[in-house]
Amino acid sequence: MNHLLEFLLRQGDNALVLGQRMSEWCGHGPALEEDIALANTALDLIGQTQLWLGYAAEVEGAGRDANDLAFMRDAYDFRNLLMLEVPNADFGRTLMRQFLFDAFQVPWLQALTDSADPRVAEIAAKSVKEAMYHLDRSTSTVIALGDGTAESNGFMQRALDYLWPYAAEVFAEDATDFAMAEVGVAPLPSSLRGQWKKTLQATLQEAHLTMPEGEFAHKGGRIGVRHTEHLGHLLATMQVLPRSYPDASW
């Protein structure tokens, strides 16, 4: 197995799948300002996808490019976290997911800026600025909606309860994680768990939300063993044109 390729697909697929989900909000947000902000996040993530998958395609060396990787792979080849592919459901779940992701992604990308692989470090340096802004926004929105009204607090608690069993998937490590840590491309995700948990505790407390007690975490998305049923539908929509018209250039 090419661990670097596997590692890059994980980064790229996270950005792609979450970007695709966020883009579904465009034109349907609860207020214009939110609509614009959600589109902004989606745009950042699609931009990050181009960088990660572009590098992944080079490392693969099979003559494919970022678009081929995004549009011509099937669900069993995707390496994103399961949490990122579940449907948006409502604004509460969308923002809670964003927060849970950002809370890991910021220290993760910060660590990757010191990667032994200069391309990884470069992509991380560009992406971390965006991720910090995302975290700022998702944190303040989770706090506002947790604190706002009894109704909004209910939305946010339900979102947290739903997402919780997915939230810690990133810490279930495998051979790729160990190989990347070994050569200094990336730290072990578990080394950031304490910091992640601390960010969650502080924010959820201010938002008057209760962190669920269970430690159970679904896994299989990032290691490519088993996705949710939702990913196939997301890909069917996203990939329909390149797959229907393989000889077209757009």
Added chain:
Amino acid sequence: MYAQMVKSEATQDDPDMLAAFQARVDAGEKIEPKDWMPAGYRKTLIRQIGQHAHSEIVGQLPEANWIARAPTLERKANLLAKVQDEAGHGLYLYCAVETLGVSRDELTEMLLDGRMKYSSIFNYPTLTWADMGAVGWLVDGAAIMNQVPLQRTSYGPYARSMVRICKEESFHQRQGFHVMMAMVKGSEAQKRMAQDALNRFWYPALMMFGPSDKDSVHSEQSMSWKIKMNTNDELRQKFVDETVPQAEYLGLTIPDEHMKWNEDTGHYDFTEPDWSEFFEVIQGNGPCNVDRIAARQKAWDDGAWVREAMVAHAEKKQSRKSAAE
């Protein structure tokens, strides 16, 4: 041209005040929110800018319909950025209307209950990827025809919002043309999609300029107030004259067998759109009217708890701050 058939309000103000106001407009001065203005001027502007704002917001929907299916990462990012710009345009324009004394929430309610309109063009469906090209090329192209002169409109906040909007719209038009270029250079299926998109959007695009001048009853007052800068037919002709060579460049056929260059007038002769279809669309009978408003209504209803919570949180924060002081 996102404002169509905007009824100009008669005004019953003091004749001396009116004359002084008209003199300012004639001298090319900008009217600002705190300046005196005729009641009819205010009302007409609320209707016109409001309709324009609604068109930006409803206009997000036919293009957002293809974001999830954009065929490359670059196209996805471009389309997403474009639809986001439209939300931004809506935001500036709602702010411009707010300077005239009507809130964004009130305007939204008037859109949802049918008291206010949006451009007829957004009641047509987007059926293939080529529609993302056609909408940018034709719809944004038509919008620019009207909006460029509106940068000189008499109402300051409207004129200033138009400056930024026009910059972005011309970028969108080029982006749309670029999508069309890729389609016509592509496979047979892509060429077919491109021609089909032009066939479906040509006449609806011509309708964007509103009814023929002979049937347009609202123009005169708005033109003297410099709220409307050109007549509907002038703008439509200009649009046709600019678009025909572009279609030729693309190798596409405009679906009008009577289209031909007229040496005497120095313009293209063309077939008027079916105005009965236009009036049906305006009355709510376009292919997508019901679905478009339903989508806006759903976003409004589903977002209610979010908006209420944001306000409640801001108030709590404020009162906690006051209590601490």
